[in-house]
Amino acid sequence: MTARRSPADRSPAGRSPSDRSPADRSPARRSSARLSPSRLGPRDVLHVGSAGLRSRPVRVVLSALGIAIGIATMIAVVGISASSKAQLMRQLDQLGTNMLVATPGESMFSGEKVTLPESATGMVGRIEGVEDVGATGLIKESVRRSEKIPEDETGGISVQAATEGLLKTLRGSVASGRWLNAASGRYPAVVLGHVAAARLGIATPGSQVWIGGRYFTVTGILAPLPLAPEIERSALIGWEGAKKHLRFDGHPTSLYERSTDASVAQVRSLMAPTIDPKSPENVLITDPSTALRTKAATEGAFNGLLLGLGGIALLVGGVGVANTMIISVLERRYEIGLRRSMGATRGQIRIQFVTESLMLSALGGLAGIALGSAATGVYAAIGQMPWTVPLWAVGGGFGATLVIGTVAGLYPAVRAARLSPTLALHAA
Template sequence: MPRTRRPLKASRLGPRDVLHVGSAGLRSRPVRVVLSALGIAIGIATMIAVVGISASSKEQLIRQLDALGTNMLVAEPGKGVFGSEEVKLPKDAVGMVRRIQGVEDVGATADLKRSVRRSEKIPASETGGIAVKAATEGMLAVLRGRMATGTWLNAANGRYPSVVLGHVAAERLGITLPGRQVWIDDRYFTVVGILDPLPLSPEIERSALLGWDGARKVLGFDGHPTAVYERSTDASVRTVQKLLAPTIDPQNPHNVAVGDPSSALQAKAATEGAFSSLLLGLGGIALLVGGVGVANTMIISVLERRHEIGLRRSLGATRGQIRIQFVTESLMLSGLGGLAGAALGAAATGVYASTGGLPWVVPPWTVGGGMAATLVIGTVAGLYPAVRASRLSPTLALQA
């Protein structure tokens, strides 16, 4: 009996074969591969660096909030009923606030409307923006502050002409160590300490702080605070906030304004990265330009490799296999750019974080999203060249 011939079937390409034929074009043209992948790398690096720098800054703010706490409130004189009269907080405001349930620490400051200078030879107008305030002994605990050097105001030194400088005030006065003297209200005061930075209280950083009793004795301070600071338990913050004004001034609670110093940092942390959308858009444009470059490279590759395509087709390669070859080549080209871009973006974030003293944070979703975008662009960029290559006639390709 005559044997029946089975129709010939093209052999299937395994994953290893697909990678081999797909990388053949990349291996033969390394310079073009580098230049084509550069656009993809720049786009991915820009996007990852922008998000990473924003995330690092936000992480720094969150760590500051965790360290400083969000349970500090400040009560200050309001504007009064008519908004023009002078309002004063009662002298015993600190004791009244201390009796509120949930309050842990209380302190107060008072603006003394004096100038502080390095010496009497400096004009009174050149104060460097430094305020002079009286401060109670409990202020350091309320602020959760630390002394950079020296000691805080206490029952002993707070009764005499002594002063503690905020971080910024000390820099502007050029004083780095205790024992130096500054000129306040026609007499010298001895610097007994310098504070560390206080992110939640910039007004304290820019102040020269005198003891409460010393300000009364030496400068004739009337004892009315201009700001009362308190720390409460986390669970009672909102309750204390509602009770502060009526406790300090029961008859006229509208004369007391209550603020939350941590709200500025919280808002900044919540909106961190809002201004990075423009840079993200630029990174996206660079990524699209890189995709166009990959597509252009693949089209040129198809034109240059017509003989190869024709030979493969004449040896039995199907149109689908040709398409897979060129799509794979496009994906590998984009993937190389994506990997290089991810590494560059992470490195740029690390350099920025280390120079700025920030934690190095690169959200995993940015790397994953960037690589996914790279693969999508590689697929789209390779589709048209792959279809064009698969439609080449074997005979015409070999004759060209």
Template sequence: MRGRRKQGRTSPEPDRRAVALKPRRLGPRDVLHVGSAGLRSRPVRVVLSALGIAIGIATMIAVVGISASSQAQLLQRLEALGTNMLVAEPGEGMFSGQEVKLPKDAVGMVGRIDGVERAGASGDLRHSVRRSQMIPEEETGGIAVKAATEGLLGVLRGTTASGTWLNAANGRYPAVVLGHVAAERLGIDRPGRQVWIDDRYFTVVGILAPLPLAPEVERSALVGWESAQRLLGFDGHPTTVYERSTDASVRQVQRLLAPTIDPRNPQNVAVSDPSEALKAKAATEGAFSTLLLGLGGIALLVGGVGVANTMIISVLERRHE
């Protein structure tokens, strides 16, 4: 009976095989809940982190936008003014103190060069311009008096802010066109007024708009070529010759300009490109933009490292969980 009882109490052995555990991962709702809890519990940290990122991005956008806009405006202005204008002036003579003069027919000679589209000239006059004869002669205000050919304004691509330019009609009489700066210094804002030049009143027939490529013209009072010879004792030798050529022939014309004006002594003619200053300024703007972009990138990198450091610290704080 005891054997039967023992047989009745026996039960099958339990299965002791290892059960594989599967890790549980956070679902999208759990991630959203945990993340929002962190945001709610530390609002100051969240605001500072977001502010750092926003300031870094805003700085980058502002730096790139302002520098790119400035450079684009400069290039647009340079394109409107053109890079195909050259200027010829008297250079230094072979001997010290030698006075160099350009030929009287320099404009016509330059106009015959292949590729030249327009040519004009101005000649310096040893006179001063004043608002009236009551003003002392030595108070010139930095305004020069120049003789100008009829084609000068077209070569400079200039316009008149008011009035008209010198032509075959008014260029023979005591008429004058004031540059933009000259008109401001004389206090003349419209044509019809008179200015005093060499013991004679000249009537203002026009005021020029700004000429960035010819600042010397902006600060001048311009009279007609014929009237300058007849009334002001001008000898007819141009002081500055301006020319416009096609874009493809600028360099060729630049090489031929001095030998054409003075074949015997081309070294007496100095040729320059007034647009070089604007080109150099545009290049400087590009380099400055690159520098600012680099500084903005460094600032953004430093801000990103700070934000990453803050995030790592917040993770380490909860690592015990």
């Protein structure tokens, strides 16, 4: 007697397995019935990746601190160098690169220092393209606050005669008081460079200083002159006043000229023959702006060393992130096993921990960029410089943190993905 099949023994379609068609029993049909793991969207990846960060905030802060220090060091080094260079270029733009200075050289035959002719200023002023001319003449006297101070205590300050057009040629300005003019230049009046005034302890005009056996009244104090540091350390007296009161011989020792930008090369080639037609080789022509350009070009020469130190700090921070992620894997074995048992694949576990490492490094990178930019801003404000942080430094620093985060999270992620679900749940 044959037993009848109950409805429960039949297939969902009401047919027994023996009644199914060959298409129903094919491998493709059976494989379509298997379960496939769901995919994680970007939002899901960020959610599971930030779960470990949200649950351990103190550890996150300490781990990100190493990354932040490394990035802050690199940003600050590049930013401070860029700010200093921008300040130098600003000074070059303001002061110009069209000034030349003529000074006496040494005779090729006697080896003695030659002198420039008294008419050198007028002759250079007649060269085509020259706009302004000024000159100084060194006087063998010392400047002191009073006659009671020994003569050998000069403080590194020189006494020089100066023409009226000198300040305009240098594109300088008077910080306080007035510059020498046709009237004051004939009397015992003196204008101090700002370094000379500081060394003499004079802050305002009206004081008197002792020069050549008599007192001279300070009528002005100059502002800084980056292109003429020798003027900053000088006590300047009018050309005629120096002849009258200090026995100045009238021969200039430095002749400054300003020309149009287009005629700088031509004027440079004509200055020496104009000043000394017989022996032009005895006249030295220099460009003061070369010093600033060289300084701007060499700005950041030690940046490589400092950036290397910042890179080491960044690597140490990366090791800290890797260590934090390994500890996190060990502490969260139960979570990993539970997720695997609920269908999470090894790839999803790897993505979770790599994402967590990336987010941890990114937080440190953002904090480092903020700290480095703030340090550059403070330095620029103190030095009265333009605040400059190159975008390539910010982008490169943040990119470095992402690379460090990826490398630091690979091993912990692989280790987490290899955990057996059953062993992880049993160990927990």
